[in-house]
Amino acid sequence: MSVPYYEPTLAGREREYLDEVLSAKQLAGDGKFTKACHAWLEEKTGAVRALLTHSGTGALDMIGLLLEIEPGDEVIMPSYTFVSTANAIALRGGVPVFVDIRADTLNIDENLIEQAITPRTRAIMPVHYAGVGCEMDAIMTLAAKHGLAVAEDAAQGFGAFYRGKALGTFGALSALSFHASKNVVAGEGGALLVNDPAYRLRAEIVREKGTNRSQFFRGEVDKYTWVDLGSSFLPSEITAALLLAQLEQAEAINQRRVALWGRYHEALRPLEARGLARRAEIPQHCAHNGHIYWLVFESGELRARARDLLVAQGIMASAHYAPLHSSPAGQRLGRAASAMKVADHVGEGLLRMPLYAHMPDDVIERTAAALAAL
């Protein structure tokens, strides 16, 4: 039987909640289920405001608007990330400034950030790859020293911690994703976490097409009108109903994924010992969420052979990002502020193993056995 590299785990009240939404016929956004998701996220993360969005991309685009990125403003981010991190800045006319990543976590190399800062730098956007925290102590210190905002791309970081503090709660703003490939899913979905209360009201306005509709519904203004730039970032109640059922399962889902991750890590140790591939090293102070199990093979050729061996067994391992600094749009719209030795190597060599909470245990043994033929 073929094993996909991801699959949503629907083990809770998804159907019951979806039925409820459909029966109530209240399908537009910001109803009962959206509010319940907001309350859940605020309680579990400690964010001052959580706002559901139609995607992680939408939450990142809101960040570009909320930071008031203007043409020529620079924002520092890793080259090894999803396009949405960079688009959020480029859409405002800003310049994504790419730096290299660390070989152990594949997160932005915090030691390369300071040299990338110029008088045009406005913000740092760390991306918590595979749900492992970036070095937030160093990043927050640098940001404070240079008066820069921090906005986290925590699309993959939900339910993970850095020194006991939830990813997504360090920056003034952060983006979560609940895309079908994530640990906790809404099909397409995401959330903006507001940690700096100064952004709280504008975040609601930007999300509601630039209107003060939320204030109107709270009775704080007597009519609602266009007050700022904005767009439609909220999801429907159908999305929120599915997400609430998933949030209720989040801890169990993440625990199971972390356990499977640990088993992969043991089973694939010999590949590293043989010098064929590198495994992740999770820093002691990071509690990850088992989002991705990756290997970085020593060459693109070795990765292709590894993938072929797995596919022959019906195991759908997958590559991930092509680094953004060398992509056509990255070259046109961004700037590389460091050599990209690690990002280039990882772009060529990284392979993600199948990982989802209801994955049968034997996939791990089958994966290790297939790769032993390398």
Ligand SMILES: Cc1ncc(COP(=O)(O)O)c(C=O)c1O
């Ligand atoms: C690091 C990162 N940023 C942003 C996104 C965008 O999230 P979404 O697919 O929900 O728009 C993703 C997920 O695909 C991601 O992995």
